[in-house]
Amino acid sequence: MLKLIIGNKAYSSWSLRGCLSVKQSGLPFEDITVAMFDEDWYKRRAGDEFAPSGGKVPILWDDKTVIWDSLAIVEWLADKTDRARYWPKDDVARGMARSMAAEMHSGYSTLRREYGMNVRRQLPPRDISDDARAEIVRILELWAQARARHGSGGPYLFGTFGAVDIMFAPVVTRFVTYSVPVPRFAAAYMEAMLAHPWMREWIEAAQEEPWVIEQYEAPAA
Numbered sequence: 001m002l003k004l005i006i007g008n009k010a011y012s013s014w015s016l017r018g019c020l021s022v023k024q025s026g027l028p029f030e031d032i033t034v035a036m037f038d039e040d041w042y043k044r045r046a047g048d049e050f051a052p053s054g055g056k057v058p059i060l061w062d063d064k065t066v067i068w069d070s071l072a073i074v075e076w077l078a079d080k081t082d083r084a085r086y087w088p089k090d091d092v093a094r095g096m097a098r099s100m101a102a103e104m105h106s107g108y109s110t111l112r113r114e115y116g117m118n119v120r121r122q123l124p125p126r127d128i129s130d131d132a133r134a135e136i137v138r139i140l141e142l143w144a145q146a147r148a149r150h151g152s153g154g155p156y157l158f159g160t161f162g163a164v165d166i167m168f169a170p171v172v173t174r175f176v177t178y179s180v181p182v183p184r185f186a187a188a189y190m191e192a193m194l195a196h197p198w199m200r201e202w203i204e205a206a207q208e209e210p211w212v213i214e215q216y217e218a219p220a221a
Helices: 013-025 039-045 070-080 091-106 109-114 130-150 163-177 184-195 197-208
Strands: 002-006 029-033 059-062 065-067
Touching (some): 002 013, 013 029, 013 070, 013 197, 065 070, 091 130, 091 163, 109 130, 130 163, 130 184, 163 197
Parallel strands (some): 002 029
Antiparallel strands (some): 002 059
16 A cells, blocks of 8 residues: 655645545555654654655655655656546647646745645735735646637646646635635636635544644744
């Protein structure tokens, strides 16, 4: 059975991506949450379980094979099961979906820094920095293009739920947490994402976590 090691559901955006990726595979897996920055976290990071990842989550163990990056987990599981579970079959749509997923994976540093993930909170609107605004506008432009060009088959970015939705899932929660204003089409997409049973399950489980990390409770202004 696959073993997925993740951090706190309330705060760990990469862990959310890892969990959604494994669920999308349809394969059975063991889900192990290790609370970030507590004694057990540092102890486990020093052991073989975390070693290949450099102490980061998520980490997927498939027998003796370890995969420790969210996008790598998507690709590993797509190869192991059915690539159509993750990527559009149409070449044009697939090219766009891959590019969007990779851009989300490597970019948007201001959004990550100024809008840390915390699915247990919803804060009032606040002033948006110029850099964060530019990144938010870029994300909304990508969402609009994907929905307009390839989203006719369902409520997700490329119609059916897939890898690109997995990569943008934490952005949806951030937009909710920080009350970021979005146009109607984006609000409809966000509603579809938040209504997905795996997203509901994750957010509900986060509410029950006993751990509080102050640096994530008071995000950077």
